[in-house]
Amino acid sequence: xxxxxxxxxxxxxxxxxxxxxxxxxxxxxxxxxxxxxxxxxxxxxxxxxxxxxxxxxxxxxxxxxxxxxxxxxxxxxxxxxxxxxxxxxxxxxxxxxxxxxxxxxxxxxxxxxxxxxxxxxxxxxxxxxxxxxxxxxxxxxxxxxxxxxxxxxxxxxxxxxxxxxxxxxxxxxxxxxxxxxxxxxxxxxxxxxxxxxxxxxxxxxxxxxxxxxxxxxxxxxxxxxxxxxxxxxxxxxxxxxxxxxxxxxxxxxxxxxxxxxxxxxxxxxxxxxxxxxxxxxxxxxxxxxxxxxxxxxxxxxxxxxxxxxxxxxxxxxxxxxxxxxxxxxxxxxxxxxxxxxxxxxxxxxxxxxxxxxxxxxxxxxxxxxxxxxxxxxxxxxxxxxxxx
Numbered sequence: 001x002x003x004x005x006x007x008x009x010x011x012x013x014x015x016x017x018x019x020x021x022x023x024x025x026x027x028x029x030x031x032x033x034x035x036x037x038x039x040x041x042x043x044x045x046x047x048x049x050x051x052x053x054x055x056x057x058x059x060x061x062x063x064x065x066x067x068x069x070x071x072x073x074x075x076x077x078x079x080x081x082x083x084x085x086x087x088x089x090x091x092x093x094x095x096x097x098x099x100x101x102x103x104x105x106x107x108x109x110x111x112x113x114x115x116x117x118x119x120x121x122x123x124x125x126x127x128x129x130x131x132x133x134x135x136x137x138x139x140x141x142x143x144x145x146x147x148x149x150x151x152x153x154x155x156x157x158x159x160x161x162x163x164x165x166x167x168x169x170x171x172x173x174x175x176x177x178x179x180x181x182x183x184x185x186x187x188x189x190x191x192x193x194x195x196x197x198x199x200x201x202x203x204x205x206x207x208x209x210x211x212x213x214x215x216x217x218x219x220x221x222x223x224x225x226x227x228x229x230x231x232x233x234x235x236x237x238x239x240x241x242x243x244x245x246x247x248x249x250x251x252x253x254x255x256x257x258x259x260x261x262x263x264x265x266x267x268x269x270x271x272x273x274x275x276x277x278x279x280x281x282x283x284x285x286x287x288x289x290x291x292x293x294x295x296x297x298x299x300x301x302x303x304x305x306x307x308x309x310x311x312x313x314x315x316x317x318x319x320x321x322x323x324x325x326x327x328x329x330x331x332x333x334x335x336x337x338x339x340x341x342x343x344x345x346x347x348x349x350x351x352x353x354x355x356x357x358x359x360x361x362x363x364x365x366x367x368x369x370x371x372x373x374x375x376x377x378x379x380x381x382x383x384x385x386x387x388x
Contacts, residue, residue: 001211004260010149011173012250016239018177022053022090025137025173030088032059033081035101037093039063041141044183050092050139060084065093068275068282069100071115071157074107081108081134088135091171094142094188095195099153102169105133118155118162121365122265125166133168139175142184143246144192144283146199146253148174154272160364161272176250178242186233189245190338191283193229196249197222197334198267198286205294205304206262206371215307218257221248222312229338262371267293269369270380273360280347287335287342292387294328296379300372344388354384 013021026032032054034047041047042063051059062077080086081104091101106125107114109132117125140148147153148171153164181189204218225248231241251257270293271285280288298305302324309315309327318326332342341347358381361367369375375383 001209001214001260002262006255006259007167008149008170008255010171010254012149012176013173014176014247015243016177016179018175019049019139019180020053022050022137022139022175023055026054026057026088026090027135028057030057031084031086032057033077033084033086033089034059034061035065035077035089035091035093035097035104036061036063037065037067037097040183041092046092046139046141046180050090054090060086065097065100067096068154068156068161069096069103071103071118071155074100074103074155075114077104078107078114086134088137090137090139092139092141094140095145095147098138098140098147098171099145099155101136101138102147102151102153102166103155103164105136105169106130106164106166108134115157117164118157120163120165122163122165125164127167130166130168133166135172137173137175138171139180140177140246141180142188142192143178143181143242143249144188144195146196146250148176149250149254152253156276159276159360161276162364176246178239178246181242181246182237184236186236187281187339189233189236190340191281192249193225193232193245193338194283194287194335194340196245196252197225198290199249199252200225200257201290201308202265202267203258203261203263205301205308206264207301208303208307209261211261214257214259214261217251219311221252221257224248226312226334229334233338264369264371266369266375266380266383269366270357270361270383273357273364273366274344274349277353277357277360278347278349280349284340284347287340288344288347288387289383291328291332291335291342292383294331295386296383297370297375298324298328300370300374344384351385351388354381354388357384
C-alpha cells in the first residue's frame, strides 16, 4: 500500500425526511445564498421547502447553474456573494450545481482574476493562493459525481473542462435523501450509475499495491451497482435500490477507495473533451472511453483486470486473455444494458474528429495521463480509435 493522507470533514445526513434538519447545520446568523440549476428544483417545490427550513435567516437565490457549470455563469454568483456579504451557501442539486458552488466559494475571496483558479488541474490549489472560502452545504438531488463528499469540481470554460481542487472546498454537510432523486429522468439515473462505476474503476483498475481493504470496498461498490443498476432505473421509487445507488456514488469518490492506491483518471480526462466538443453527457462519455481504454491498456492493467474478472464478474474459466476479454465485454454490456451507447459513432462522431479531440487534449496539457504517466497523445489516439 502506498503512503497516503486521508482527510474528509463532510458530515453526511443520509436517509428519508432529512431535509428538515437543515436548520440544525446552517449557522443561525448566516446570510445564505441558495444555488441551484435549470429550474427543476424550483418547479418541484424543493427550493421553497429549503427556504422554509431556513426560517428567519436572510437568504438570496442564484439559479441557472447549467450541466457542466460554466465559468461565465459562476462569476455572476460570485458578485452576489461579495455584494450581499454572503457567509454561507447552500447548493441544491446534483454534481454540476455542487461543483459550481465550490468554485463560487473560492472565487468569492480570491483577490486576483478568478480564472487563475482553473490552472491547477488535479493538483490542490495552494492555500497561500486560495486563502479562504465561503462555507457551504449541499442538498443532493442526483447521485453520480460524489461531489457531495469531496473537494473536487470540474468547471467549463471555452472549449475545455478544468478540474478545481482545494482543501477548502469540502462541504460542511450534505443532505443525502434518496427520495429527492425519485423524479429524475431515466437517462440521468443511468448516467449516474455509469459515473459512479467509472469513478470506482479509475481507482481500482490500475496495478496492485496490496491495498486489500481499498480493493474490497471498490469491488463491493462495483458489485452493488451491477446488482441494482437496472432496478434503480426501471423502478425510480424503489427506495432500497436508489439508496444503494446514492450511497455507492458517494463512496466512489469521497477519497476512501483512492487512499494509498495508484489512480488513473484518463477516462475522465478524455471524456471531458468529448463533452466539451460534442455535448455528449458526461456519463455517456465514460461509457464510450472506459472499455476502449481497458482494451488498449490490457497489458499495463493485466493483474488488476484478472482480479476484476474473477471478483466482480465471477469469471473462473478460460485463459488469462479470455478472462480479460470477457471482463471488458461484460463491462460494455453492463453500460449498454442501462441504455447507454458505448461507441463514438453512435453519437454521430466520426473518425475525422479524432485529431480534433487529440489536439484538445494537447491544448489542455493532457499529454502524460494514466497511473504511470505513459498515456501519450499517441496512446490517447489509439483509445479513441478503439472507441469509434
